[in-house]
Amino acid sequence: MKYETTILRDERTGDTCTCIQHPSGLEIRVMEQPGFSTAHAMFGTKYGSIHTRFRLEGDADYTEVPAGIAHFLEHKLFENEDCDVFSLFNQVGASANAYTSFDRTVYLFSCSKNFDCSLEILLDFVQKPYFTEATVAKEQGIIAQEIKMYLDDPGDRLFFQLLRGLYHNHPVHLDVAGSVESIAQITPELLYACYRTFYNLNNMVLCCTGNITAEQVLAVADRMLKDAPAQKLEAVFLPEPETVVRPYASAKMAVGKTMFMIGFKSQPESGLEEMRAALTAMLTFSVIAGSASPLYQKLMAENLINDTFNTDYFSGDGFFCMLAGGESDDPQAVLDALLAEIESAKVNGLDAALFDTLKRAAYGEALTANNAPEGAVSTLVDSYMTGGISPFARIQVLSEVTLADAQRCLCERFRADRVCLSVIEPAAPQA
Amino acid sequence: MSQLRPSVPLSDSITYTEIYDEKFKTCALYFRFFVKRTPQTAAVNALMIDLLTNCSADYPTLAALTLKKQSLYGASLHSIRGNTGDVQELTIAANWIDDRFALEGESVTDAMAALMLGCILRPNAQNNAFDAAAFRFCKQNLLDTIDCEINQKRSYAMLRAAGIAFEGEPAACPPYGTRESAEQITAESAFAAWETMLKTAPLEIVAVLPSEKPKLLQMLSDAFSSLQRDPVPVMFESASPCKASPSVIEEPMPVTQCKLVLALKTADAPHEAMQMLNLLLGGTTGSLLFANVREKLSLCYYCASRYQRSKHTLIIDCGVRTDKLCEAKEAILDQCKALREGGFTDAMMEEAILFYEHSLASASDAQSGLAAWVFQQKQTDRNLTMEESIALLRTVTREQIIAAANAMQLDTVYTLLATKSEDENGEEASE
Structure with missing residues (x-):
């Protein structure tokens, strides 16, 4: 077979990644790590909880599907016509799993022997859907329990409450697993429709890391992959206003202390620009509110935060926000202090020395992202899902971020009129 | 290496x-x-x-x-x-x-x-x-x-x-x-x-x-070397005595999903036999609890067991809806009974060992895993290599597992009782 192959190399670490465009349409990314005992594989599709409205070229209308169907489909693929897929992996000593997030579904395994057999199982079952009324009904019971588990998870509730406060129309505000009501609408026919649309190999990636070779992966891929015709897929989101839905949202749950999460909504990006925007915004936020910042010391001294306080970013297709959260008796005071610090830095400038130190720290963290096969395989998938960029782009992008970029980012992505505060307060104790 | x-x-x-x-x-x-x-x-x-x-x-x-x-x-x-x-x-x-x-x-x-x-x-x-x-x-x-x-x-x-x-x-x-x-x-x-x-x-x-x-x-x-020391040795292993009759405790909480935890104790079953028993019962996706309580009966999203060597205690837990609590408990105890009656195959034993082998290989691919292995060996005072530990597990016979299962006694049944309906989760407020 003829392949289009590109070898990417990280000059700082010596890590290499072989990127292959397989004739079947699938992109394959392999990082050989010969010193390790295990191998990891992830087979993923660009299909997650946000893809609730879509059509293929030639379709007259958009198909709208119930919330949670991508996650449901992930569960159901583990059931073959004749057996449970987990048992096949167990027989060869591989540990298998899968996950669905906002923009992707990924099937994975790790093993320390029988890699070829395990990869065959992975490629086989993901390409072989089998849904019936009975198996769909059976799964509804299991997933209903998973949904309820998340309903009781205050961190999860806090986050989705924030997303509902930030996003009017974008389906990122929908729970990944859907609701008990939405999954009750799922039928085998809908599952097949979603499968045919999103599980086309041209929309997918296979990433492998650890003690394997690219040749080994290709040999199995050649045997197992079924050629897929390229198809034009259109997933659409309703227009999303720049404003937030509401500046404040709260709920009560069985928690020990008030939890909060602050979100700053801003313009989404894609591909390398998404990575650049995220890294710049993270550096900026760390200068403002990281544990080495004066604001953190002030909030700590005033007993407004504890060691759970942290900052992060959240981005994907059509959404981008910066997050800060933790536990506090007075979340509003934390938000007020944060906004005041941001406004002050907009006028007086960010601390240049702190920015340089944090950039150095980010370099160290980026350097070790591929320290082991388990982390490396996620890096490969992330880079594919982020517009197919190089898995080693992070260090390069970081080196290019300047203080001026951070200052600009502060003005554009940390606006007081684009913020929502989500709060979970302790429910009254049980009588 | x-x-x-x-x-x-x-x-x-x-x-x-x-x-x-x-x-x-x-x-x-x-x-x-x-x-x-x-x-x-x-x-x-x-x-x-x-x-x-x-x-x-x-x-x-x-x-x-x-x-x-x-x-x-x-x-x-x-x-x-x-x-x-x-x-x-x-x-x-x-x-x-x-x-x-x-x-x-x-x-x-x-x-x-x-x-x-x-x-x-x-x-x-x-x-x-x-x-x-x-x-x-x-x-x-x-x-x-x-x-x-x-x-x-x-x-x-x-x-x-x-x-x-x-x-x-x-x-x-x-x-x-x-x-x-x-x-x-x-x-x-x-x-x-x-x-x-x-x-x-x-x-x-x-x-x-x-x-x-x-x-x-x-x-x-x-x-x-210059520290003034007067070390007090600690005992890492201390079998917990089993109660004459099990403690059955229910605690209500405003959540949507019940959590059921069972503790079973054994005075003198060999650790390796208990380790194998745990893997067969609820330690893997091929285990009896996963295959039956989750997959066959659709009662839970998770139902798993773990063995606390230091206390000679096996802990089983699951998340389940209130009206299925009794059914879940019975189903779990049925799997324990199955083990007592030898309801497992040689193939399941082999899969359990493969799982253990892979978990050790995974540990050897992470610095934290390697360190944890050293700490564990110090605690058990055995200084086994990973290979020796696998070989030791291979010596466990089916009769020893059955004997260990028969030596286990139910000590504790704890239920976190859900008192909240799903409808009560949407209590968001805004300003």
Whole structure:
């Protein structure tokens, strides 16, 4: 077979990644790590909880599907016509799993022997859907329990409450697993429709890391992959206003202390620009509110935060926000202090020395992202899902971020009129 | 391939073990102190070890220490508070990039070793009391941590079940102590706990390094050889006696999903037989609990077991809806009965061993996993290699597993009883 192959190399670490465009349409990314005992594989599709409205070229209308169907489909693929897929992996000593997030579904395994057999199982079952009324009904019971588990998870509730406060129309505000009501609408026919649309190999990636070779992966891929015709897929989101839905949202749950999460909504990006925007915004936020910042010391001294306080970013297709959260008796005071610090830095400038130190720290963290096969395989998938960029782009992008970029980012992505505060307060104790 | 060097005694009950493995890009260093777990000391020890990673005499504030770590390419330094049975484990851990990646050729390893030793041996304290500001922050963190144990319902239920199963034993003590004992802690009592730990606690130091760092051993040796020591040995294994009749406790909580935890005890079943039993019952996705309670009966999203070697206790837990509680409990006990009656195949045993083999291979691919292996061997006083451990598991016969299953007795049934309907979850408010 003829392949289009590109070898990417990280000059700082010596890590290499072989990127292959397989004739079947699938992109394959392999990082050989010969010193390790295990191998990891992830087979993923660009299909997650946000893809609730879509059509293929030639379709007259958009198909709208119930919330949670991508996650449901992930569960159901583990059931073959004749057996449970987990048992096949167990027989060869591989540990298998899968996950669905906002923009992707990924099937994975790790093993320390029988890699070829395990990869065959992975490629086989993901390409072989089998849904019936009975198996769909059976799964509804299991997933209903998973949904309820998340309903009781205050961190999860806090986050989705924030997303509902930030996003009017974008389906990122929908729970990944859907609701008990939405999954009750799922039928085998809908599952097949979603499968045919999103599980086309041209929309997918296979990433492998650890003690394997690219040749080994290709040999199995050649045997197992079924050629897929390229198809034009259109997933659409309703227009999303720049404003937030509401500046404040709260709920009560069985928690020990008030939890909060602050979100700053801003313009989404894609591909390398998404990575650049995220890294710049993270550096900026760390200068403002990281544990080495004066604001953190002030909030700590005033007993407004504890060691759970942290900052992060959240981005994907059509959404981008910066997050800060933790536990506090007075979340509003934390938000007020944060906004005041941001406004002050907009006028007086960010601390240049702190920015340089944090950039150095980010370099160290980026350097070790591929320290082991388990982390490396996620890096490969992330880079594919982020517009197919190089898995080693992070260090390069970081080196290019300047203080001026951070200052600009502060003005554009940390606006007081684009913020929502989500709060979970302790429910009254049980009588 | 990892090379485990023979342990080096640095002082009375202080041992240093090095593992070299060139596949890693980072260095990892762990200091683990072992102290008796008691209701009187659990909280103060938990606070004290956290304080040691917040600041030191060299870096007297959290900001100064954070800045130093950031300048060392984002090195991580944190405390880990854990327990093994009746023993409290107080760990200070760090991870940093290998010297070969430093941009200016400096030794990050020397700097991090010095920083860690400063934190452990020269805390920010005056007049036999920790620094007031750092103490206040860490005390609030501890109180919040204790209050928020309720947040994660699964782990909270496990904690409550352990408190009931091990009532009257040190292992019943909550991991961070009680709120009442935490409230009593002063900067002086925390300082005294630090002095006691340095004097009496057995200490295991483990380094996982990509290459030899002879200076590290010298630094550790210089730091610890002159300590005045009067070590108090700890007992890692102490079988928990089974109650004459099981404790059955239900606690209501405003959540949507019940958590059911069962504790079963055995006085003298061999550990390897119990280990195999656990893998067959609920330790893998091929186990009886997963295959039947989750997949066949669709009762739960998770239903799993784990074996606590230190207490000779098997813990089973699941999340289930209220009206299916009895059915789930019966289904779980049915699987235990199946084991007693030999309802498992040789193929299932082989799969269990393959799973164990892979879990050890995975551990050997992570610095934390390699260190955990060394700590575990020290605790069991066996010093087995991973290969020897697998070989030992292979010697377990089906008769031994059946005998172990028959030796297990139900000790505790704990239920976190859900009192909330799903409709009650949407209580969002906005301003």
